[in-house]
Structures are given as structure tokens and as C-alpha cells.
Amino acid sequence: MSAHDELHAHDDGHGHDDDLGIHATLSGYMTGFVLSVILTVIPFWLVMGHVITKSSTAAVIILALAAVQIVVHMIYFLHMNAKSEGGWNMLALVFTIVLVVITLSGSIWIMYHLNSNMMPSMMDPSNLP
Amino acid sequence: MSDMTTSMTPGSGGRTEQLLFHESTDHHPANGTLLGFWVYLMSDCLIFACLFAAYGVLGREYAGGPTAQEVLELPAVAVNTTLLLLSSITYGFAVLAMQRNRQNPMLVWLVITGLLGAGFITLELREFAHLISIGAGPQRSAFLSSFFTLVGTHGLHVTCGLIWMVVLITQVLKKGLITANKRRLLCLSMFWHFLDVVWVGVFSFVYLMGVLP
Numbered sequence: 001m002s003a004h005d006e007l008h009a010h011d012d013g014h015g016h017d018d019d020l021g022i023h024a025t026l027s028g029y030m031t032g033f034v035l036s037v038i039l040t041v042i043p044f045w046l047v048m049g050h051v052i053t054k055s056s057t058a059a060v061i062i063l064a065l066a067a068v069q070i071v072v073h074m075i076y077f078l079h080m081n082a083k084s085e086g087g088w089n090m091l092a093l094v095f096t097i098v099l100v101v102i103t104l105s106g107s108i109w110i111m112y113h114l115n116s117n118m119m120p121s122m123m124d125p126s127n128l129p
Numbered sequence: 130m131s132d133m134t135t136s137m138t139p140g141s142g143g144r145t146e147q148l149l150f151h152e153s154t155d156h157h158p159a160n161g162t163l164l165g166f167w168v169y170l171m172s173d174c175l176i177f178a179c180l181f182a183a184y185g186v187l188g189r190e191y192a193g194g195p196t197a198q199e200v201l202e203l204p205a206v207a208v209n210t211t212l213l214l215l216s217s218i219t220y221g222f223a224v225l226a227m228q229r230n231r232q233n234p235m236l237v238w239l240v241i242t243g244l245l246g247a248g249f250i251t252l253e254l255r256e257f258a259h260l261i262s263i264g265a266g267p268q269r270s271a272f273l274s275s276f277f278t279l280v281g282t283h284g285l286h287v288t289c290g291l292i293w294m295v296v297l298i299t300q301v302l303k304k305g306l307i308t309a310n311k312r313r314l315l316c317l318s319m320f321w322h323f324l325d326v327v328w329v330g331v332f333s334f335v336y337l338m339g340v341l342p
Binding site: 085093 | 163164167168171174175178179181182183185186203204207210214217218221222224225228319322323325326329330332333334337338340341342
């Protein structure tokens with residue numbers, strides 16, 4: 001195996017990255033970088049410049065921009081596509097996204113309801129039997 | 130391969146065709162390491178999902194202590210975000226140099242990436258030290274506990290990435306750009322870009338949404 005590696009090391013690098021599976025390009029990285037700079041500057045500007053006064057609107061916009069930026073990073077920096085690693089990459093990612101969504105939305109939803117059902121009247125000692 | 134098949138089917142001496150108990154063709158992708166590392170990253174993603182969920186639940190429970198608006202400083206976070214984003218693109222340049230088998234430019238870009246990452250960690254540690262010094266340590270309120278856990282775990286990952294980077298630079302200096310080192314470089318590339326993805330969630334969900342009134 002090491003002899004095999006040495007062989008690769010002394011090659012001039014044409015077509016030998018096939019076994020490493022990733023084909024990064026300068027244009028790809030630059031596209032991703034410019035997009036993510038734009039998608040980072042907008043939410044910071046929105047919050048630091050107090051552009052939107054309504055908190056809920058600002059929160060939705062921030063989350064939407066973050067979601068778009070995560071997709072940009074996935075495609076241009078992590079080289080995700082449906083074909084890489086024979087599709088297993090994408091399968092693992094989809095499974096993870098499902099679990100993440102369940103964890104996040106489930107926790108926040110349940111705990112919000114627990115909070116609103118527990119507080120403050122039930123927490124008040126004078127209301128206890 | 131056919132020898133192995135024969136040896137695995139004892140008692141089939143008289144038969145003309147062999148019994149196949151296993152698939153003789155490869156069904157796994159050619160590059161198992163990168164896929165395995167990706168699966169690790171996805172499991173890491175679940176850790177962060179739990180920490181984000183904890184912060185989502187506890188992020189507004191100030192217990193009479195300092196609020197997010199009072200203690201989180203957005204200009205410092207903006208600088209931190211810039212550093213991490215720049216380190217992502219410089220790592221990209223390192224990968225491009227690796228693809229063209231140019232070792233020295235690759236090492237230079239790797240060092241620049243490491244310095245940017247070190248700058249990120251320095252700023253984050255200063256922020257933590259400042260918070261603790263004004264009495265807003267992790268023990269003060271549920272908000273600060275979940276904040277320190279989430280941001281600290283991310284910082285710990287970045288620190289591990291920096292250590293890995295130093296090790297990788299040493300390996301490349303000793304062995305050159307052999308295939309094994311290229312594979313390691315691509316694994317670290319995924320790790321580093323993944324941390325940037327997590328940071329996008331941190332600065333959006335924790336910092337920007339935290340300071341909203």
C-alpha cells in the first residue's frame with residue numbers, strides 16, 4: 001500500500017485525484033465565499049442597524065438567511081451533491097436533518113408548553129393545596 | 130478473489146459451479162474514509178442540535194441576571210465571524226493547491242488558516258473571560274449555562290481542528306503530499322467547513338436573535 005502511495009506522490013497530478021472523490025474549483029470556492037459574505041452581512045446589518053423594529057419579523061429573516069447560508073456552505077465548501085460517495089453522503093445528511101428538526105422543534109415546542117402550563121400560578125406556593 | 134470463494138464453500142468439491150455466500154463486487158464507495166468521516170460529522174451535528182435545543186429552551190431564562198442584550202457584544206462577534214469565514218476560503222485555497230500537488234503553497238494556506246482559527250479562539254476566550262469577570266459566568270443563569278455550553282463546545286471543536294492542523298502540517302513536512310496526507314487534508318477540510326456551518330447557526334440563533342428586543 002505504501003508503495004502505491006509513493007507512486008501517486010510522484011505523479012504529476014492529472015486525474016489522480018479521482019480516488020479522493022472531490023473536485024474543488026477556484027470558481028466554486030469564490031462563489032461560495034461571496035454568497036456567504038453577503039448572507040452574513042445582511043443579518044448583521046439588520047440587527048446592528050436596527051433596521052427592523054419587529055422582533056419576530058427580524059428573527060424569521062435571520063433564520064431564513066442562516067438556512068440559505070448553510071445550504072451554500074454545504075454545496076460550495078463541503079461539495080455536497082446527490083452523487084458524491086454514491087449517494088450515501090446525501091442519505092446520511094437527510095437522516096441527520098430529520099433528527100435535527102425533530103430534536104429542535106420537539107424540544108422547543110414541548111418545553112414552551114410545559115413552561116406556559118407551569119408558570120406562574122402553579123409555581124406560586126400560596127396556590128398549592 | 131475466486132480462491133477465497135472456493136475456500137469459503139467447503140464440501141462443494143464435486144460441483145461445477147461455486148456457491149457464493151458473499152458479493153464479490155464492491156458495493157461500498159471507493160473512498161470509505163471520507164464517507165466514514167462524513168458520518169462522524171453528522172453525529173457531531175446531532176450533539177450540536179441538542180445544545181441548540183437546550184439554548185432554544187433556556188435562552189431567555191435570565192434568573193434576574195444579565196440579559197443577552199446586555200452581555201453579548203455584536204461587533205466582536207462580527208469580527209469572529211469574519212475570521213472564521215476567511216479561514217474557510219483560505220482552507221479552500223489549500224485544497225486547490227493540494228489538487229495541483231503544490232506542497233509549499235498548500236502549507237502556506239494551511240498556516241494562514243490556522244492563524245485565522247487561532248485568532249477566532251483568542252477572541253472567543255477573551256469574550257468568555259470578560260463575561261466571567263463581570264459575574265456573568267455559566268453558573269449565573271440558565272441562559273448563560275446553555276450559552277457557555279453551546280459556544281464553548283464549538284470553540285473546543287475549533288481548538289481540536291487547530292491541533293489537527295499542526296499535526297497535518299508536520300506530517301506533510303515529513304512525508305510530502307502522499308495520498309494518505311491528501312485524504313487527511315480532505316477530512317480536515319470537511320471538519321473545518323462543518324465548524325463554519327455550525328458557527329452560522331451560532332451567530333444567527335444565539336447572538337443575532339439573542340439581542341433582539
